[in-house]
Amino acid sequence: MISVCIPTKNAGPAFAANLRSLREQRLEEEFELVVVDSSSTDGTADIARAAGARVLVIPPEEFNHGRTRNLLAEQARGDILAFTVQDARPAHPRFLAELTEPLRADTELCGVTGKEIPHPDADLIARWEVEQHNRLTDHGPRRKHRPAPVAYETASFGQRLDWVGFDNVCGALRRSVWERFPFAPLNFAEDVDWGRRVLEAAGVLLHNPAALIHHSHNYTPEKRLRRYFMGRLGLNRILGMPAVPPAPVRQVQEAMNELRDDVEAFGAGLNGHGAPQYLLRLRRPPRYLFVRGWKKFRLPAAPRVERILWAHPVNGLREYFNFVAWSLGNEYGPFDFQQAGELVQQLYAVVMGSFLADQYYACEQAGEIPAWFSSLQASFEKAWQQRS
16 A cells, blocks of 8 residues: 655645545555644644545644654555655646556665656746756656765765755655654755665665656745755755855855845835846945846846956855846846846845855854854744744
8 A cells, every 4th residue: 555644734725636636646556645734723634534534633843844754654554655745736647656656666666756846826936946956856767876975075065965865745665664764853854864864775766757746835035035044954964065164253244234235225226117227336346246147137227247256255145146046037037127126035035045054054063153143043943843
């Protein structure tokens, strides 16, 4: 039997349709739906029961991404455990078959992971997130083995994630393997951690992009900032990214403040329907400006300012901002002023969340975390754990 395992909390009006899509999957063997619900107040547990799922309700404070998925596995009856989430919907009727049949056909496989695609109503930044992740990790069907230690130690963040990544939005694994390698009690990237440990033990995973599922998030900028901070920090730890000397606190805060000021000024210029010539009038000299990315937005009268490298955290921050802006503009542009004004706030969240996570990780590795940074991290983690 195959057990489809789903953690839930206030899943919303689309949940019934998502469960119906799972129920309509074409499989050659029996499967069940198993739900662990964190005391939803919107009837999520009743919707799951009506769809034929077995449901266990837990207090919301007991939820943890890793522990709750272990609880799902304990409740499940199947020898294959397929994991997904409440806001994901299979893209075709053979999604579960593509995820589980390789485990029946190849006894060497420990797990199979599929491919996420954006929901039809995904906003631009949500589409970019999913498609950018796929550019890093989707290179067609392939078996994943333990990478050579030397190659792994010299690999970039993206390469490491590609090598060891597993995805609990669209992942299936053998119960026998889960019993040896239960999920760690982590609140982010418990699936990547599981994949890394299985590969380190000489296990084999399969990436099968034919197991397609819709999944994306139209977050507010505030929630996206928290997600990028928690995600990048968690992945830095799990992937064992090399330690780098932390930048001085003053420079980190300066970088944060300057990017924020520039983003606010850019937004003000767009709201007034003015071309972003304001960039040339900022107090800071042109060498600080991060205008290359704006060219791909294809706004009228974009300023022509040379991009000059700067040995300062601001430079790394704005280089990343340029990359994301360039990528968005190249894929989805041109934008009108309103679209650009909305996107720039989301870009700020993406870039600042990742930047702060990398700086926090550097401080953590050095054993010296400033009090203000520790407080910021704690507030982000608390908000993330609440799973509103």
